[in-house]
Amino acid sequence: MNTCHFNGCEEKVRPGTQKCAFHRKKGICSVSECRNQVYARGLCVRHGARKPCEFPDCEGFARYGGFCCKHGDKYSMKECAEEGCMNKAHARQKCVRHGGGKKCRHGGCDSHARFSGFCSKHMESAITAESLVSLANKPTIIMPKPSMRDICAALSPQFGHSALKTSPHANKLPSIKLSYEYKPYFVVNA
Known part of the structure; x- marks a missing residue:
């Protein structure tokens, strides 16, 4: 075998x-x-697929700029290209302050993107638009909130729809508070 x-x-x-x-x-x-x-280039790690660390007497493999993670700069980001700026460059060799960050996805906006590709000004409208699109693509059952008439109808027949329409005090409904302490919910006269 x-x-x-x-x-x-x-x-x-x-x-x-x-x-x-x-x-x-x-x-x-x-x-x-x-x-x-x-591992790479037809060779295993032992035979040279990975470059060794350039630090003297180190047996580690190169990761950052020819050095292993122990001897190299883990945060080897370049500095901003603007004269006199010492901040780390992000995009286009510039820091966020000098235009190196991602721009807002909203058309014509040059602000810095903060969340999901939008600036703080356009984030709320973008989230609303995205959520509407996602809701349109999902079959969703939307239950309407009960109206005061529905609550009164559930309390007793005297506060039913027909009584509310004919009553001179239709605009003055009894004080009602909903208690959420126990399930199922129940109505308590206040």
Whole structure:
């Protein structure tokens, strides 16, 4: 029984290959007798797929500007291109103050984007418009809030719709407060 070509893998090989089903799409290092998988440029990490750190006697791999994360500057952002500005550059080699941040998505607005691509001035209208579009695309059942007439009709027949229409005191409904302490909700005369 043949086992997979890669180090530490004891799975059976697939017919006509040197690899198991798990490693079937993994490349084999181009260095002879090496049983590691390819990381980059046909080589495994051990044989040079990753560049070593430029710091003397460091065995780490380069990440930021030729140095590993231990020896390199993790925040190697350039400074703003404006003369005399020491802030970090974001977009277009400039800081946010000098026009380097993202601009508002609203047509004709040059303000800095704060939320979802919109400035604080256009954010509320954009959210409202986006929420309306998302609501239009979803089947939603909207339940209307009960009116005072509906509440009175539920209280007793004397406050039903017909009584309210004919009563001279139709505009003066009894003081009612809804109690949310217990479920189901109930009405208490105040």
